[in-house]
Amino acid sequence: MGSKRRCLYCMEPRQEQLSWHGLISRADDPVCPDCRALFTMLMSRDCRICGREKDEQSAPFFQDTRCGDCVAWGEKDIGRALDHNISLYRYDKAMQQWMARWKYRGDPALTAVFQKEWVQIWRRSYASWKVMALPAGPGRTQERGFNQAVLLADMLPGDRLNGLEKKDEPKKQSKSTKNQRESLFYQPFYMNNQEKIRFNGEKILLVDDIYTTGTTVRKAASVLRSAGAERVASFTLARSTGTLSRKEEKAQ
Amino acid sequence: MSPIQGDADFNHPSYNEICTRLAGRDLLLEEIGEPLEVLLPFLQAGHIVMRPGLSKSGKGWLCHRCLESDPGLFAAFSCARCGQVCTYCRTCLEMGRIDTCGVLFSWNGRAPLPEGTASLQWQGELSPGQQKASNALCRAVADGTELLIWAVCGAGKTEILFRGIEDACLSRRRILLTTPRAEVVMELLPRIRAAFPGLIVKGLYGGSEERFGYADIHIATTHQTRRFRDAFDVVIIDEIDAFPFSYDPSLKQAVDKAAKSGAARIYLTATPSRLLKKQARDGKLPFIQIPRRYHGYPLPVPTLKWIGNWKKALKKDRIPPALLAWCEKKTSAGVPVFVFVSSVEQAETAARLLAEKWEGTIGVHAADPRRHEKIQLFRNKKAPILVTTTILERGVTIKGAEAAVLGAEESIFDEKALVQIAGRVGRSKDQPEGDVMYFHYGKTSAMLEAVRHIQTMNKQGSNAHGE
Numbered sequence: 001m002g003s004k005r006r007c008l009y010c011m012e013p014r015q016e017q018l019s020w021h022g023l024i025s026r027a028d029d030p031v032c033p034d035c036r037a038l039f040t041m042l043m044s045r046d047c048r049i050c051g052r053e054k055d056e057q058s059a060p061f062f063q064d065t066r067c068g069d070c071v072a073w074g075e076k077d078i079g080r081a082l083d084h085n086i087s088l089y090r091y092d093k094a095m096q097q098w099m100a101r102w103k104y105r106g107d108p109a110l111t112a113v114f115q116k117e118w119v120q121i122w123r124r125s126y127a128s129w130k131v132m133a134l135p136a137g138p139g140r141t142q143e144r145g146f147n148q149a150v151l152l153a154d155m156l157p158g159d160r161l162n163g164l165e166k167k168d169e170p171k172k173q174s175k176s177t178k179n180q181r182e183s184l185f186y187q188p189f190y191m192n193n194q195e196k197i198r199f200n201g202e203k204i205l206l207v208d209d210i211y212t213t214g215t216t217v218r219k220a221a222s223v224l225r226s227a228g229a230e231r232v233a234s235f236t237l238a239r240s241t242g243t244l245s246r247k248e249e250k251a252q
Numbered sequence: 253m254s255p256i257q258g259d260a261d262f263n264h265p266s267y268n269e270i271c272t273r274l275a276g277r278d279l280l281l282e283e284i285g286e287p288l289e290v291l292l293p294f295l296q297a298g299h300i301v302m303r304p305g306l307s308k309s310g311k312g313w314l315c316h317r318c319l320e321s322d323p324g325l326f327a328a329f330s331c332a333r334c335g336q337v338c339t340y341c342r343t344c345l346e347m348g349r350i351d352t353c354g355v356l357f358s359w360n361g362r363a364p365l366p367e368g369t370a371s372l373q374w375q376g377e378l379s380p381g382q383q384k385a386s387n388a389l390c391r392a393v394a395d396g397t398e399l400l401i402w403a404v405c406g407a408g409k410t411e412i413l414f415r416g417i418e419d420a421c422l423s424r425r426r427i428l429l430t431t432p433r434a435e436v437v438m439e440l441l442p443r444i445r446a447a448f449p450g451l452i453v454k455g456l457y458g459g460s461e462e463r464f465g466y467a468d469i470h471i472a473t474t475h476q477t478r479r480f481r482d483a484f485d486v487v488i489i490d491e492i493d494a495f496p497f498s499y500d501p502s503l504k505q506a507v508d509k510a511a512k513s514g515a516a517r518i519y520l521t522a523t524p525s526r527l528l529k530k531q532a533r534d535g536k537l538p539f540i541q542i543p544r545r546y547h548g549y550p551l552p553v554p555t556l557k558w559i560g561n562w563k564k565a566l567k568k569d570r571i572p573p574a575l576l577a578w579c580e581k582k583t584s585a586g587v588p589v590f591v592f593v594s595s596v597e598q599a600e601t602a603a604r605l606l607a608e609k610w611e612g613t614i615g616v617h618a619a620d621p622r623r624h625e626k627i628q629l630f631r632n633k634k635a636p637i638l639v640t641t642t643i644l645e646r647g648v649t650i651k652g653a654e655a656a657v658l659g660a661e662e663s664i665f666d667e668k669a670l671v672q673i674a675g676r677v678g679r680s681k682d683q684p685e686g687d688v689m690y691f692h693y694g695k696t697s698a699m700l701e702a703v704r705h706i707q708t709m710n711k712q713g714s715n716a717h718g719e
Contacts, residue, residue: 006324011342106349107342109327141332145351151329 007032008113009098030112038094041117042087042239049073050085050214051239058241069213078184081222083231085211086125087239088117095238103148103209111151114237122156122205126235129205132161134220134234135189137168152237153207161204163197163227164220165190184215189223200228205235212240262297267361270294272466274359276426276483276510278317280305280348283464283479284357291357299361305350306339315341317350318478319505343502344478346458358481368451368468370421374414381542382412388540389416389518393425393486398517400532400539404709405522405646405675408546410443413488416518417444417469421451425485427469428510430477432494432503434458435627435648437471440490444469474503480510487511488518491646493525493668522646522675523668523705544713549684551706551713552677554670556699559691562659566598571605575658575691579637582654582687583610588630589637590655592673594662596641602658603639613637616644645672652683660690660699670702 004013008030029036046054047067054062061068073079089095102110122131133153141147153160167188191197204224206217211234221232264270270291273284281288294300306313312323320326320343331338333353340351350356378386385401392399393416403409413429420427429444431437434457441455454467456476463479470484487507511517519528532539545551559572575591582589591606593599596617603615612635616626623643630638631650638644642664655676657665665673670690677686690699 004322004324011325101345105345106340107327107345108329109342145331145333145338145349145353146329147332 007035008110009035030115035113039098039114040090040092040094042090045086048084049082050211051087053090053239053241055241073214073218076184078218078222081225081232082214082218083233085214085217085234085236085239086121087211087236088114088121089238091210091212091238091240099209099238103144106144106146108146108148108151111148111155115155118152118155118237119157122235126205126233129203129233130161130199131156131158131205131207132164132224134206134208134217135164135166137166137188139168149208152209156207161199161202163192163199164223165192166220184219187219187223189220191223191227198228199224200230202229203231203233204229205233208234208236210238210240211236262293262299262361264293266290268365270300271359271361272364273464274300274357275361275364275466276359276480277464278356278358278479278481278509279464280350280354280356282348285464294361299359300357301360302355302357304352305354305356306341306352313339313341315344315350316356317341317347318344318502319509320344320502346475347478364466366421366424366468367466368421368448370418370448370468371450372414372418372447373449374411374447376411378411379408379544379546379548381544382408382546385412385540385542386415388538389413390419392416392518392538393420393516396485396514396516398519398537400519400521400524400528400537401542402524402532402539403520403522403542404545404551404713405672406545406547406551406679407522407542409490409520410440411546412520412542413444413518414447416486416488417448420486420516421448421468426483427486427488428477428480428484428507429469429471429488429490430474430507430510431471431490432474433491433643433646434473435624435644436491436646437473438624439648440471444471474507477503477510478506482509482512484511484515486516486518488520490520492519492528493521493523494646523671525668541712543709545679545684547681547684549678550710552674552686552688553706553710554674554688554690554699554703556660556690556692556695556703558695559693561693562691563693566601566605569601569605571602572658572691575656575689576609578656578687578689579606579610583636587686588633588650588653590644590650590653590673590676591637591639592645592655592657592665593639593641594659594664598658599639599641603637606637606639610636613639615639617641618643642669642673644676645669646675648676649679650676651680652686653677654686654688656687656689656691658691660692661694661696665696665698667698667701667705670698671705674702674706 006013014032042051045051047070048065049070052058052067058067063071101107131153133149136147169188206220208217217234224232291300303316306315309321312321313326314321320341325343326339327342328337328339331353338351338353340349388399417427437455437457445453451468453469454462456463456470456472531537557574559574562572565572579589591602593602599615599617603613607613614626614635616623629635653676655673657673674688677688678684
C-alpha cells in the first residue's frame with residue numbers, strides 16, 4: 001500500500017484539492033488548513049522586551065512599552081542580562097496540546113510544523129546572530145531522548161554555539177510554582193570551562209521552547225554575558241500569557 | 253542463552269506478581285514498573301522475552317506493538333539515548349513512544365491463574381431472540397469459532413453475552429470485550445461487573461486508571477488492545493462497524509494480535525457493513541439475526557421533515573422553527589432530547605441557541621475534554637437537551653430519550669449512523685415508543701435506506717414473534 005500524504009499533526013490523509021482556496025492557502029504546508037488554524041501567531045510586540053501581549057490582565061502593569069515583569073527585571077542585574085525575547089505563538093490551549101505531544105509524549109517530527117515561520121523570523125532579524133540551543137540537564141535529555149531546544153535550533157541554518165551546560169534540576173520546572181522557579185539564587189547553568197570558551201563581542205540568540213517568566217533564559221544569559229557575550233536575545237516558539245508577575249499576583 | 257521453558261526450579265518471590273502484570277502483554281520497561289535488575293533472572297530463564305519495538309520491513313518499518321507499517325506514519329530523530337538516528341512509530345505514540353532503541357517485553361512463563369469465580373448473578377429472562385443468540389454464542393465459545401450477531405439497537409446485546417462469558421470463565425478462558433468507543437466501554441463496565449461480582453473485570457480506555465494487572469474479563473477500546481499479545485481465548489467485538497475500527501486497519505490487526513490463535517471471535521452490531529453482510533450471506537461467516545428488541549416492541553420509524561436552509565438559519569443565530577416546536581413539545585413533557593448535528597461548530601452554536609430557551613442545554617463532541625461529565629449530567633436529567641456530534645450515535649442508553657437529527661442530509665449521516673440514532677429511542681420496556689426526527693434540507697438516499705432498514709427489521713421481527 002502506498003503511503004498517502006498526511007497532515008503532520010492530525011495525521012489524516014490530505015484531501016485538499018486544487019481550488020481557489022488552495023491557491024490562497026499554502027500548498028507546501030506540512031499540516032492541513034484545519035490544524036494550521038489552531039495556532040495563533042503573535043503579531044504585535046506590546047512589550048518591547050519580552051513580547052507580552054497587552055491584555056486585561058497585563059495592561060495595568062505596563063509602563064510605556066514594557067510589561068510589569070520587564071519593568072521589574074530592569075531593576076535587577078540578572079534581568080538586564082537578556083536583551084529581549086521574541087516568541088512566535090501564543091501559548092494557548094492549542095499550543096499547550098501541541099507541546100504536550102511534541103515534548104512530553106515525545107513526537108519530535110512535529111518540530112517541522114513551525115519550520116517555515118521559525119526560519120523566516122530568524123532570516124529577517126537574526127541572521128547575523130550566533131545560535132545557541134538552551135541546554136537541558138543530561139538526565140532530562142536522556143529521559144526524553146532529545147532536547148526540544150536543540151530540535152528548534154537545528155531548523156536554523158549555520159553553526160551552533162556550544163559551551164553552556166545545565167545541571168539537572170531537582171524538580172520538573174513545569175510542575176513547580178513560580179516562586180520556586182524564580183529563585184534567583186539557584187543557577188543551573190555553567191560554562192564548560194575545560195574548553196576555555198569566550199564569547200567576546202558575540203551576539204547570541206538563545207533558543208528555547210517557551211518563554212514564561214523569562215527567568216531561565218536570563219540565568220543562561222547572565223552566564224553567557226560573563227563569558228564575554230555582548231548581547232543575548234531569546235528566540236522562543238511560544239509566549240505563555242497566563243503567568244502573573246508578583247505585583248500582578250498581589251493585585252488580584 | 254537458551255530459554256529454559258517450564259523450568260520447575262525457577263522460583264522467584266515476585267513470580268506471580270510479574271506474571272499477572274506481563275502475561276499476554278506487550279509492554280515497555282516503564283510500563284512494567286520494575287527495574288531491569290528485577291527482570292533479569294526472568295529473562296535469563298526465558299520466562300520473559302524481549303523483542304525490538306520496531307523492525308525493518310521491506311522498504312519501511314513495522315511497529316511490533318500496533319503493527320503499523322505505513323511509511324508515512326514513522327518518523328526519525330537524532331536520539332540522545334543511543335546517539336544515533338532513531339525511527340519511531342507515530343500511530344501508537346500516545347501509549348509511550350516505540351522507537352528503534354526501545355524494547356517490548358512479553359511473558360513466556362506459566363499462564364496466570366484465574367482469580368475470580370464465574371457465577372452469573374443476573375436474574376432477568378432472555379427474549380426468544382436473545383436466547384437463540386445466546387445459545388449460538390455458547391457454541392462459538394466452546395468451539396473457538398467466529399459468529400456475527402446482527403441484532404437491532406435495543407435487542408439487549410449485553411444480556412446475550414452473559415452465558416457465553418460464564419461458560420468461558422468456568423473453563424478458565426480469558427475474555428476480551430472490545431469496542432471502538434470509550435463511551436461504550438464505560439456503559440458496559442458496570443453492567444458486566446454487576447452480572448459477575450465474583451470476577452475481576454477491568455476497563456481500559458484512554459485515561460482509565462486500571463491499565464495493568466490481571467483481569468478475568470478485559471473491557472477495552474480497540475486502541476488499548478495494542479498492549480496485548482496472544483492473550484485471549486474469547487474475543488467479543490461490540491459495534492464492529494463503528495468508526496474508527498472500520499477505517500483503521502491497524503486496529504483490526506491489534507485485535508488479531510491480542511487474540512490467541514484459535515480464539516473464539518464474536519462480532520456484535522446492529523448495522524453490519526456490506527462486507528460482513530456479504531460474508532454472512534455467502535456462508536463464510538456464521539451469523540444470527542435478532543430483528544426484535546428485547547421488550548418485543550418494534551423500532552420507532554423515523555419521521556422526515558423538511559426545514560429549509562437550516563445552515564443559513566444557524567448563521568443568523570436561529571434554530572429552525574420546526575425543530576424548536578418539537579423540542580418545546582418534548583421538553584415540556586419532560587422527555588430528554590438528543591439533537592444530533594454534523595459538526596463541532598454546529599454542536600456549539602445549536603447548544604448555545606437552545607440553552608437560551610432551555611436552561612442547562614449542553615453541547616458535546618469527541619474532542620470535548622468534559623464529554624464524559626456532560627453525558628452524565630444528561631443521564632441524571634440535569635440537562636433537558638443534549639446537542640451532540642455523532643460520537644453518541646451508539647452504545648449510549650438514556651431512558652425515555654427521543655432523538656432529532658438537525659441536517660440529516662449531511663454526508664456524515666449515512667444509513668448506519670441514522671439507524672443507530674433511531675436506535676437511541678424507545679429502548680426501555682416502560683417507554684418503548686418515541687419520536688425519531690430527521691430534520692433535513694433535501695431527502696437523501698441514506699435517509700430513505702435507514703427508514704427501509706428499520707421497516708424491514710420490524711417486519712422480520714413481527715414474523716419471528718412468538719417463535
